[in-house]
Amino acid sequence: MAEDKKRTGGVLVIGLGRFGGAIANTLDRLGHEVLAVEKNPDLVQFWSGRVPVIEADLTNPDAVSQVGAREFGVAVVGVGTSLEASVLITGNLVDIGVPQIWAKAISNEHARILQRIGAHHVVLPEADAGNRVAHLVSGKLLDxxxxxxxxxxxxxRPPRETQGFTIGQSQIRKRYGVTVIGVKPPGEDFVYATEETRISANDLLIVSGHSDLLERFAARP
Known part of the structure; x- marks a missing residue:
């Protein structure tokens, strides 16, 4: 019973490069239990005092046991530049039964390998960021x-034809296949949208739907 409690909380972050460092720092700032593990002594020194960190090489199964990885509910493998190290660390975490393993990949091939050996979530940060930025620079989307x-x-921003009308009057979902889920008037908080919510020219909209339909809606003048 005590072990079950341990396994529901705490995040083990392995690798303190830009990706892992940002995750460990943010989780710690948000008040989560975090332990960072890094084999590079310079990075260990840099992060010491900022987040809980220890120096260890988790490609070694013995080191995995020594840091108590089994007690964490979530592990993040932020090692990306060395495919071999990434795979070995992820495999070691799978072997001891860590409930949730997030792993960084640097290519689609790398991602497939991590998924095959048992990573529960695989992230391609550069590809994801590139995809997101491509949508932002090619149209009118703000995020x-x-x-x-x-x-x-x-x-x-709302298309001109929706400005001054309620969501119901504009029939946005029927005409465009997307759903306005929130509206932020200037200087005010976001509010959940209803059919009676009126849209003004300076509002920000939060809209959901298929990416193709959203691109078409956002491209309206």
């Missing part, structure tokens, strides 16, 4: 988050 299978949430 873009693809959730899964094309379902996307965006932040955007």
């Amino acid at each position: 873009y988050i693809e959730v899964e299978d094309g379902f996307t949430i965006v932040k955007m």
